[in-house]
Amino acid sequence: MLRSSLWGTVLLGRALQAVLVSLLVGSLCFALMHSLPGDPAMRIAAGRYGPDAMSLQAAESVRQELGLEQPLLQQYGRALWQLAQFDLGHSLVTGRPILEELQVQLGHSLWLALASLLLSLLGIPLGIIAGARAGGWLDRGSQALAIGVRALPPFVLGLLLMWLFSIQLGWLPPAGFGSWQHLLLPALTLALGLAALSCRVSRDAMAEVQQSAYFTFARHKGLRGLTLIQRHGLRNAAIPVVAYLGVQAVYLIEGVVVVESIFAYPGIGHAMVHAIIARDVPMVQGTVLTLGLLFVLINLLIDAACRWIDPRQGGTR
């Protein structure tokens, strides 16, 4: 009974958070996009027709078609009213419903995010082994590698991987999408950055656990090697590692923006950048809102995972 009401509070809290995120994102996007310098009708026309066919005439017809000459307050009201009805509207550039566009892009981005997250998990065992022998050669070696990988911007890392896996080895297609082979290189580009961090975090967590009183006690009790780490190490070390995965999501989304552009991958980051350049306000709102809600969802899952790993967390609040 106590347990279920606790879960209820968590869910209600996160649901409230979701509503707030939507309202904030809607308003902020609108305000920010309209406070940028430059004429939105011109930007939208350039986004639609490209520099070659862009003209003053084209911009004026865009202005009329979209009602951009209306007072801002009226446009803002209309946008919020649409949002309240769960209607994200139509893209100002492509003219297609935002929901349709998001579905395609979000799908591609989720595959990419999922694949990179899975690949990045490889960093955790490496970190745990390194942490179990803190100060050893594996610890130092993995630290150097993590710093090196993390210091490379995704743009450079992506091109290096393409050169290695597509040109030199000929194993994978360098860019594009449509098959699992296409997914591997962009996912790896992101995963290496993620793995570098989670490797260090899990290494520190493991090293800390090793210095704790309960771990020393277990060792004195006579437990050795894997059994020791399995019973007393992993679960304790997992809490900061899992909590950190939530933070990693930020890196993931930031990386997606760059990686999708290099690899010609039709995801939500790519769409968001183009929408911002073209002043496609509904599209910006749609992408930012989706990403925002995704954060809420990820945090909810992380919360749940942490409570499962460490049941004390629920009880002490």
Next chain:
Amino acid sequence: MLAAALFGSMLTPVSARTLNVVGPWEMTGVEASQSGYVFTRMQVAETLTAADSQGHIVPQLATAWQVSEDGLRWQFQLREGVSFHDGTPLTADIVAAELQRAHQGAGVLKQVPVKAIRAEGSQLVIELERVFAPLPAFLANYSTLILAPSSYTAEGKVSQIIATGPYQIQTMTLPLKLELKRNEHWWGGKVAIDSASYLAVGKGETRALMAQSGEADLVFSLLPVSVAALSRDPRLHTEVVTLPRTRMLKLNAGSALFSDVRVRQALSLALDRQGMARAILRNDKVAANQLFSPAMGAWHDSQLAPIPRDLDKARALLAEAGWQAGADGILQKDGQPFQVKLLTYSNLPELPVLATAIQAQLREVGIAVEVAVGNSSEIVSQHRDGVLQMALFARNFSLVPNPLGTLLQDYGPEGGDWGAMGWSDAQMQSSLQQLQVITDAARQAPLQQQINQTLQQQLPVIPVAWSELAVAASRQLEGVQVDPYELSYHLTSLRWKSEE
């Protein structure tokens, strides 16, 4: 929604025999005026006319056309036996409705003085308000492509591309990808390659790697630095063609800084065109000694010599115009320094680099240039507001495969967004007017040369470098043709070598 999104994009395998085409151009929507050029280049959709490699207008969906004595009534005979990808036959009524829509829309047909468009039997009739000889060239532009009625939603929006070309769309993932299969019922007969794809890849480095890895068979618009590396690759064939497109400096000739023609000439002489062509564009041939590139036929004057950099002459012209060097080396006139803002954009990656080179070159004659890299639309909006000082951009003279279409837009009495600003010339206006009436090439040529000369002497815009299209093609492909007018990729003339 998450689940729908995940499984909606389920991954599908790619057939080995697909011709993979890669270019930088994303499809920003399905409307013809937005992404029509991808649909026509990939030969999914067709227009009434087309242009050959010399820029002559040739038949496509229209087989012949004639104009009445007074030049106001055009009749286009439509090709017989043409059907759309869904089997609907092409009729004059459908074509008339499509062109009426194009005329209402954002495409080039808006510039044509159309009075009425209608079907008469199997013919399409276009009536004009006034004589307009270049009309057939306008009907080769992608915004006038012909779609089947089933392409539209009930509200009259394009929802899919059902057209008449030799390839039809199987899947379309906006803004990046098209997957095509051969149209077995194409009026032009059977084509050799049965499936093709188009992928928009924005980054030039990635495009080059795709060509090298064999993932793409035909790659358009390579960066100058990639061309040398790819041309050494034995599996690839590279080709660079000059386009009817010019990178130029637009000047506000109505402003105090640039109203004096001597100042504009001095700026032109201060530019090191050969240096920029060699070091930045890696192609000596593109240094522009005139506005019209060699790809523009009779408009180009092949007798003109290259414009050498002449700093002494430039300084002398500026001194004649009243500009004297100040203490800091910057020119001054009436106590005002020669400071100017140069606006450009990064959609074309070479433009910001060229802008900074120009900045350094003009500094040598005492002109302080501040480079601003923004959105291309800012050039249009600053032109409208009259605050633009100087801009660097590339202008396409073959959007309509007759440069007259672009010139009318850019150098009319009021100037144009991508052309003259605060400048007009009576003789040039009269030549432009006459060219709208004359159809005889021999009579057009002297007028075209006169326009070229006026632009050369008056310099409302300063030509910097012509644009080129660099293409890499797999050696397994035969029959590659690079169209300088960028109307078509000529997929129909391609075949795989191993198939012989």
